[in-house]
Amino acid sequence: MSEMKLYEVFIRAKSGLNHRHVGSLHASDPEMALLNARDVYTRRQEGVSIWVVEAEKITASNPAQEHEWFDPAEDKVYRHPTFYPLDKEVENM
Amino acid sequence: MYSQGLTDAKGQAEPEELMAEFQAKIDREEKIEPRDWMPEAYRKTLIRQMSQHAHSEIVGQLPEGNWITRAPTLKRKMILLAKVQDEAGHGLYIYSATETLGVTRDQLTDELLTGKAKYSSIFNYPTPSWADIGAIGWLVDGAAIMNQVPLCRASYGPYARSMIRICKEESFHQRQGYEIMTVLARGSQAQKDMAQRALNRFWWPALMMFGPSDKDSTHSAQSMQWKIKRFTNDDLRQKFIDATVPQAEHLGLTVPDPDLQWNETTGHYDHGEIDWHEFMQVIKGNGPCNKERMQARINAHEAGAWVREAAQVFQQNQAKSNSEAA
Ligand SMILES: [Fe+2]
Numbered sequence: 317m318s319e320m321k322l323y324e325v326f327i328r329a330k331s332g333l334n335h336r337h338v339g340s341l342h343a344s345d346p347e348m349a350l351l352n353a354r355d356v357y358t359r360r361q362e363g364v365s366i367w368v369v370e371a372e373k374i375t376a377s378n379p380a381q382e383h384e385w386f387d388p389a390e391d392k393v394y395r396h397p398t399f400y401p402l403d404k405e406v407e408n409m
Numbered sequence: 410m411y412s413q414g415l416t417d418a419k420g421q422a423e424p425e426e427l428m429a430e431f432q433a434k435i436d437r438e439e440k441i442e443p444r445d446w447m448p449e450a451y452r453k454t455l456i457r458q459m460s461q462h463a464h465s466e467i468v469g470q471l472p473e474g475n476w477i478t479r480a481p482t483l484k485r486k487m488i489l490l491a492k493v494q495d496e497a498g499h500g501l502y503i504y505s506a507t508e509t510l511g512v513t514r515d516q517l518t519d520e521l522l523t524g525k526a527k528y529s530s531i532f533n534y535p536t537p538s539w540a541d542i543g544a545i546g547w548l549v550d551g552a553a554i555m556n557q558v559p560l561c562r563a564s565y566g567p568y569a570r571s572m573i574r575i576c577k578e579e580s581f582h583q584r585q586g587y588e589i590m591t592v593l594a595r596g597s598q599a600q601k602d603m604a605q606r607a608l609n610r611f612w613w614p615a616l617m618m619f620g621p622s623d624k625d626s627t628h629s630a631q632s633m634q635w636k637i638k639r640f641t642n643d644d645l646r647q648k649f650i651d652a653t654v655p656q657a658e659h660l661g662l663t664v665p666d667p668d669l670q671w672n673e674t675t676g677h678y679d680h681g682e683i684d685w686h687e688f689m690q691v692i693k694g695n696g697p698c699n700k701e702r703m704q705a706r707i708n709a710h711e712a713g714a715w716v717r718e719a720a721q722v723f724q725q726n727q728a729k730s731n732s733e734a735a
């Protein structure tokens with residue numbers, strides 16, 4: 317028998333928070349994935365909302381290129397407030 | 410422990426530069442994530458360790474499952490069901506984490522059912538009395554916690570995260586077991602005797618859960634360096650003994666080890682020699698329940714085949730009617 321699809325599971329712990337990746341599971345269809353996710357990952361009220369997504373539909377950056385991929389942001393210190401010195405007299409900006 | 414250190418990582422030639430960077434990352438306590446470069450031996454050792462752990466969670470449901478229909482009260486039955494359901498969840502968390510290393514669930518299931526993969530020796534012991542359910546929660550889950558807490562800091566990200574989730578659930582397991590023992594130990598003489606017999610049955614097998622003694626455990630050093638093992642077998646075993654003996658005394662139960670003695674100088678309990686011959690026999694498949702456990706897993710897998718097939722057919726039909734509607 318061919319293996320069931322892999323789904324990644326994301327859970328919102330309570331309203332006001334982002335959904336967060338918690339793990340994965342196998343299911344034959346999205347509804348089953350949701351039911352299983354509820355039973356596996358929220359047995360102790362760990363969530364108020366669940367997303368499941370087929371793992372193969374996720375496009376990911378390549379960790380082997382971690383450096384090149386993210387280096388455009390590396391030399392832009394002027395994007396941070398600490399780049400701009402403030403006179404002592406001016407507090408809290 | 411759930412993997413009992415019986416694995417072996419054959420060193421393999423890897424690019425030196427990558428190896429050095431890999432080790433440096435681990436030394437900095439940074440996590441290794443699924444798509445990061447890792448040495449083959451690290452991957453293989455982890456697959457073995459994690460899958461043995463996952464199999465143990467799954468097979469571990471069986472000795473306790475034995476008492477679900479015969480739990481003494483409805484309350485105990487609900488607690489036991491929840492506990493056993495947690496163990497199924499633990500198995501699933503770790504299987505999922507193992508799959509991130511590039512094995513499929515079907516492969517892992519197959520390795521268990523064909524006897525290629527090992528699971529913890531402890532689950533090959535029978536549970537003839539209700540008190541055994543108490544002893545398992547208290548001792549077996551207690552020993553599992555000793556092992557799993559340090560693994561929350563394991564170097565492999567998905568493994569560490571699954572351990573964090575599991576540890577959150579384990580303390581309920583240990584407490585409900587100790588509570589069963591408490592009620593029995595404070596009950597009638599017959600109940601007290603039952604609790605004592607369960608402790609007698611499970612004490613030594615629980616100590617064996619930590620795996621062979623350090624002097625016979627050859628591959629510990631590599632696993633320690635990779636931080637997929639953070640304490641030696643003997644250290645964890647000692648920690649467990651030190652924590653558990655006072656709990657037994659508190660209940661007026663006697664730990665079945667005539668050599669057990671508090672050592673003022675070391676600040677630890679000295680204990681008697683473990684029967685390593687028995688341990689090896691159980692690992693090799695000759696324990697009291699090995700065959701029964703395997704058969705139960707095979708039966709469950711075969712009896713569930715029609716459910717998996719029906720789910721697949723349902724999914725195909727759904728997909729078909731969706732595309733016709735479009
Ligand atoms: Fe568990």
Ligand SMILES: [Fe+2]
Pocket residue numbers: 496550553579582
């Ligand atoms: Fe447990």
